[in-house]
Amino acid sequence: MDEKVTITINGKPYRVDLDQTIMEAADSCGYHIPRLCYHPKLSIEGACRVCIVEVEGMKNYIASCAYPLFDGMKIHTNTKEIRQARRDIVELLLDNHPEDCHVCERDGNCELQRLAYAMGIRHRHFAGERKHYHKDLSSTSVIRDPDKCILCGRCVRMCTEIQGVNALGQANRGFNTVVMPAYDMPFAESVCTTCGQCINVCPTASFVEKNHTQELFAKLNDDSLVKVAQIAPSVRAAIGEGFGLPPGKNMEGQTVAALRKLGFNYVFDTQFSADLTILEEASEFLERVQEKGKLPMITSCSSAWMKYMEQFYPDLIENISTCKSPMSMGSAIIKTHFAEQIKVDPKNIVSVAIMCCTAKKYEARRPELMVNGMQATDIVAVTREIVWMIKSAGIDFLNIKPEEFDSPMGMSSGAGTIFGVTGGVMEAALRTAYELYTGETLVDIELSSIRGFDGIKVGSITMDGKEIRVAVANGLGNAHNLLEIVRKDPERYHFIEIMGCPGGCIGGGGQPYAAANSIPLDTGCLKARAEALYSNDRKKTIRRSHDNPEIQRLYKEFLGRPLSKKSHELLHTHYKPHEPRGIASRKIRAI
Amino acid sequence: MEVVEKDKKQELKEFIDSVKNKEHGDSYLIAVLHKAQGLYGYLSREVMDTIAQEMQIPTAHIWGVATFYHYFNLTPPGKHVVSVCLGTACYVKGAPQILEAIRNELKIDFGQITEDKMFSLQIARCLGACGVAPVVMIDDKIHGEMTPQKVVDVINQYRKAEKKQ
Ligand code: SF4
Ligand code: SF4
Ligand code: SF4
Ligand code: FES
Numbered sequence: 119m120d121e122k123v124t125i126t127i128n129g130k131p132y133r134v135d136l137d138q139t140i141m142e143a144a145d146s147c148g149y150h151i152p153r154l155c156y157h158p159k160l161s162i163e164g165a166c167r168v169c170i171v172e173v174e175g176m177k178n179y180i181a182s183c184a185y186p187l188f189d190g191m192k193i194h195t196n197t198k199e200i201r202q203a204r205r206d207i208v209e210l211l212l213d214n215h216p217e218d219c220h221v222c223e224r225d226g227n228c229e230l231q232r233l234a235y236a237m238g239i240r241h242r243h244f245a246g247e248r249k250h251y252h253k254d255l256s257s258t259s260v261i262r263d264p265d266k267c268i269l270c271g272r273c274v275r276m277c278t279e280i281q282g283v284n285a286l287g288q289a290n291r292g293f294n295t296v297v298m299p300a301y302d303m304p305f306a307e308s309v310c311t312t313c314g315q316c317i318n319v320c321p322t323a324s325f326v327e328k329n330h331t332q333e334l335f336a337k338l339n340d341d342s343l344v345k346v347a348q349i350a351p352s353v354r355a356a357i358g359e360g361f362g363l364p365p366g367k368n369m370e371g372q373t374v375a376a377l378r379k380l381g382f383n384y385v386f387d388t389q390f391s392a393d394l395t396i397l398e399e400a401s402e403f404l405e406r407v408q409e410k411g412k413l414p415m416i417t418s419c420s421s422a423w424m425k426y427m428e429q430f431y432p433d434l435i436e437n438i439s440t441c442k443s444p445m446s447m448g449s450a451i452i453k454t455h456f457a458e459q460i461k462v463d464p465k466n467i468v469s470v471a472i473m474c475c476t477a478k479k480y481e482a483r484r485p486e487l488m489v490n491g492m493q494a495t496d497i498v499a500v501t502r503e504i505v506w507m508i509k510s511a512g513i514d515f516l517n518i519k520p521e522e523f524d525s526p527m528g529m530s531s532g533a534g535t536i537f538g539v540t541g542g543v544m545e546a547a548l549r550t551a552y553e554l555y556t557g558e559t560l561v562d563i564e565l566s567s568i569r570g571f572d573g574i575k576v577g578s579i580t581m582d583g584k585e586i587r588v589a590v591a592n593g594l595g596n597a598h599n600l601l602e603i604v605r606k607d608p609e610r611y612h613f614i615e616i617m618g619c620p621g622g623c624i625g626g627g628g629q630p631y632a633a634a635n636s637i638p639l640d641t642g643c644l645k646a647r648a649e650a651l652y653s654n655d656r657k658k659t660i661r662r663s664h665d666n667p668e669i670q671r672l673y674k675e676f677l678g679r680p681l682s683k684k685s686h687e688l689l690h691t692h693y694k695p696h697e698p699r700g701i702a703s704r705k706i707r708a709i
Numbered sequence: 710m711e712v713v714e715k716d717k718k719q720e721l722k723e724f725i726d727s728v729k730n731k732e733h734g735d736s737y738l739i740a741v742l743h744k745a746q747g748l749y750g751y752l753s754r755e756v757m758d759t760i761a762q763e764m765q766i767p768t769a770h771i772w773g774v775a776t777f778y779h780y781f782n783l784t785p786p787g788k789h790v791v792s793v794c795l796g797t798a799c800y801v802k803g804a805p806q807i808l809e810a811i812r813n814e815l816k817i818d819f820g821q822i823t824e825d826k827m828f829s830l831q832i833a834r835c836l837g838a839c840g841v842a843p844v845v846m847i848d849d850k851i852h853g854e855m856t857p858q859k860v861v862d863v864i865n866q867y868r869k870a871e872k873k874q
């Protein structure tokens with residue numbers, strides 16, 4: 119049993135578990151000590167000292183996020199002196215910070231702003247020396263603005279400990295410290311996978327997504343173009359948070375309606391293309407099993423994972439499924455078959471993907487994904503950008519009447535829905551692979567062993583007496599841990615799903631910022647988003663990709679069958695090793 | 710020249726091999742960077758890339774360490790390398806003023822190189838010449854008992870010598 123101790127907080131006694139920090143104990147007793155550099159999923163840095171408390175008998179104030187409890191500890195979180203000291207600390211941060219709030223991307227969503235407000239700072243006393251660095255605009259996906267950095271180190275720890283990428287470090291020292299990639303090289307040339315998780319954890323606007331909203335508004339206003347949108351599964355599960363709703367509300371119909379109001383002519387569902395991906399991917403897997411192709415086969419739909427793989431695991435390229443991601447498959451169909459159907463020159467179609475993911479902006483520009491010499495996906499806007507556009511256009515999102523997707527690329531199965539959660543692609547693929555292989559219907563289609571938020575999950579199913587062993591990893595650090603096993607023991611698994619972000623796409627780098635009383639990537643929030651998708655799956659009558667009649671029709675009218683010549687031309691691709699070669703961090707913490 | 714470069718590479722690799730499998734191999738990074746700087750005069754990106762691969766330490770981390778400590782040079786050294794000793798003995802005998810005088814004269818900070826590429830400036834720890842502190846070393850010649858004025862004279866001698874050539 120856990121040992122209990124008695125402590126007092128602000129004069130009141132509490133019985134709490136010994137094995138925790140002052141901050142954790144205070145949290146459990148209902149005292150939210152202000153904090154900045156602390157994040158529950160990252161190692162403790164103790165850098166900002168915003169979380170100081172007074173402990174009787176100790177000479178100095180103590181950083182509560184880093185200090186363990188002892189029996190009889192008398193803690194004060196809110197004395198006049200502590201409040202003053204904390205306020206001084208935050209004021210010091212502001213002294214070096216640009217006075218930019220009302221022209222800043224994070225205005226209204228900024229932890230530093232909230233903190234300053236909560237500390238009662240109502241005017242700025244000193245103007246300290248400001249930082250003046252160039253913004254790094256080189257990346258397709260992530261903008262770095264060191265002027266707004268308060269050196270909490272959360273991004274560095276995220277990139278190192280959770281993602282295992284180690285693209286970032288703190289260079290120089292003292293006032294000149296800057297978070298940057300190695301050699302101060304342009305972000306685009308670094309090992310950064312463009313996953314956007316540094317954006318998710320940054321308390322300020324020092325990391326933000328590359329913004330494409332103005333470009334998109336311009337296209338939407340151009341009457342000579344046909345504007346086609348597709349929406350990723352996990353966008354609908356999170357977009358409500360951008361409008362103040364609690365996590366876990368499925369806002370599919372509202373999103374469709376809002377996009378039409380923004381000016382899109384067709385609103386399609388990436389879940390449709392997810393079903394398409396499953397038919398191709400399940401068929402590819404079975405082909406590899408039957409024809410003794412390279413196994414384990416590893417999924418390829420996560421864009422950050424693909425860049426990571428090219429840099430860190432080029433030795434596994436042959437294991438990677440040749441399937442494009444649902445977004446790129448969808449765009450390929452939009453620019454070919456759909457263009458023919460509506461008799462429009464594909465050059466006059468703008469194909470826009472509304473995604474949870476900053477890395478999709480990178481994927482969209484990959485030359486290997488071009489279709490007939492055209493970029494298949496013209497613009498990728500992440501959930502945050504679309505939230506802003508809807509607000510900026512004055513659309514009443516919360517009260518809008520829900521609408522249906524357009525045909526033909528709007529219908530999806532439950533399998534396509536769960537793509538957005540870690541384990542979902544595997545589950546969807548097995549639902550189809552099982553039936554294609556055995557000719558029988560898989561009765562128990564909810565594969566609980568690969569659901570949930572463990573970093574690495576394993577399971578197996580038996581198809582005609584053949585055991586298929588599968589593994590699932592979410593977050594690139596966990597992917598690294600899993601792939602080290604695969605490198606040593608390639609026979610262990612037949613099929614592997616990897617998602618670059620914690621929790622899968624629902625935790626993508628383009629999702630709404632954490633609400634005022636929450637933390638980024640809070641497990642409860644991720645679970646609620648996941649449940650929004652799982653319950654959507656349960657509600658659907660069609661839960662297997664191959665049962666989707668629109669998919670069947672697409673094969674009949676256009677593609678022929680999975681892995682046909684046409685499919686290979688439009689829906690499959692190959693990857694190449696990519697410089698710079700990555701070195702995985704040794705500080706990965708599995709989550 | 711070719712051969713010499715190869716030797717340096719070999720020596721660095723041997724040094725890394727001798728430390729990397731020790732317990733807490735990562736903690737030898739600073740020693741390895743010193744070794745590399747000793748061999749090449751500065752830490753180039755190529756050298757840091759090699760160290761990263763050999764020690765399997767991510768480049769962003771190596772860059773963080775290399776930029777944190779003033780004694781690492783990240784640009785090629787000038788024709789003459791001026792090292793100011795900031796060891797304890799030199800420090801108490803006025804090394805900070807010497808450093809200031811050099812900075813003013815050469816208009817560069819440590820780790821930098823003058824526009825004419827003639828001098829680069831670095832900081833040294835005890836050079837083993839405490840008896841004649843404060844000490845400035847130019848290339849491998851020790852100049853002892855420096856004063857702010859004297860050190861400028863010394864620098865001017867190098868300039869003169871350079872002009873004659
Ligand atoms: S990062 Fe936050 S505090 Fe800084 S300018 Fe932007 S909104 Fe204001
Ligand atoms: S986008 Fe991802 S890989 Fe790139 S720096 Fe941020 S966390 Fe690291
Ligand atoms: S960039 Fe953001 S997360 Fe990273 S250290 Fe600066 S403020 Fe913190
Ligand atoms: S939150 Fe505790 S020191 Fe930053």
Ligand code: FES
Nearest residue numbers: 794796799835836
């Ligand atoms: S302290 Fe400078 S030579 Fe010893």
